[in-house]
Amino acid sequence: MEKEIASGRPNFFGEIGCWEERTAVHEAASQGQTLQLQQLIQNGASVNTMTVDSITPLHEACIQGQTQCARLLLDAGAQVDVRTVHGSTPLCNACAAGSPECAKLLLEHGATANPTLTALTATPLHEACIRGNADCARLVIAEGAHLEAFDIYFGTPLHAACIKQHVDCAKVLLNAGAKVNAARFHETALHIAAKEENKDLIEMLVEFGGDMYARDNFGRKPIDYTKPGSPPALCLEFYECNPLSLQQLSRVVFRRALGGKTHEEVVSRLNVSQRTISYIFYH
Structure with missing residues (x-):
């Protein structure tokens, strides 16, 4: 009964994406699988899908320094300044990961260098x-x-x-x-x-x-x-x-x-x- 109630709840969060566990898009972005990611996007997969802690595929790509995957996601409409539940933006992740390539790409797509500080990030x-x-x-x-x-x-x-x-x-x-x-x-x-x-x-x-x-x-x-x-x-x-x-x-x-x-x-x-x-x- 609880499962039926849970599945009946709306899972969309504004217009950014939906609360899901890690998707195939997250996995491909994290592992640098550009061909698989491109195919998923072409087949209509959402590039702004979120996990329960609001991590998007773009976050995953930047955490791992996967520049080509980040580019594919941004070109497909990924939100450049979306924040995790802890307040981290993809640019925060790129800088933490030590990926100047990802950081430069994000900045070229309008990422803010000064996101609002939170208590957690x-x-x-x-x-x-x-x-x-x-x-x-x-x-x-x-x-x-x-x-x-x-x-x-x-x-x-x-x-x-x-x-x-x-x-x-x-x-x-x-x-x-x-x-x-x-x-x-x-x-x-x-x-x-x-x-x-x-x-x-x-x-x-x-x-x-x-x-x-x-x-x-x-x-x-x-x-x-x-x-x-x-x-x-x-x-x-x-x-x-x-x-x-x-x-x-x-x-x-x-x-x-x-x-x-x-x-x-x-x-x-x-x-x-x-x-x-x-x-x-x-x-």
Whole structure:
């Protein structure tokens, strides 16, 4: 009797698709079976069918980095910004999977680089930085991804990159104009780098203007989270005892004056030498 009642209920969700378990379209998209997927589409299969947790075939293709399948789905009318029950868009999945090809394709089809943050998901830029996918980070930044978007768990994308110790992603963010001293409940990226005992991150953050004297909710400076005598501690001690040079300070002030416009393509238009440009971007 319960089965009859359940089967009689409408299973459509708006005009996007229907709540189903994984379909043949989901499977083909996930496994990169382009010929099978093309045949299913030609035979009238819905490209926007959802599982009970609102995962579409496009999500599946992007999770696995199946660019050709994603292209077939989008050309057949797949919703580019559809969200799972947890709030993830296909672009979030592509950035998490480290597929710049899928990310570029989605952006070309109008995917938003700044979907609304939810309590359960982060932005595509956060996802790229959490997973250490610098190429995906560059792509969404070029499309206007918010550098200071705040996730309730990770904080800003820079915080996320530092928590996961992805130096390349942190560098991409800083070169794009991310605020080096942005606080996550009074905790800066430099506090995080010190906690993770990552000397490379510490050096880069300080060179980009990271405040060695910033205090968190416990009144602690970054150096307070290092082990006495350890390389990170010695690094911070050196910077505390030896202020940045005039050259280094000039770089910090210059970048600060540019604000969020410190993209290399912008600075490259200035009438300065390539050596100066490389110095500005910590190459």
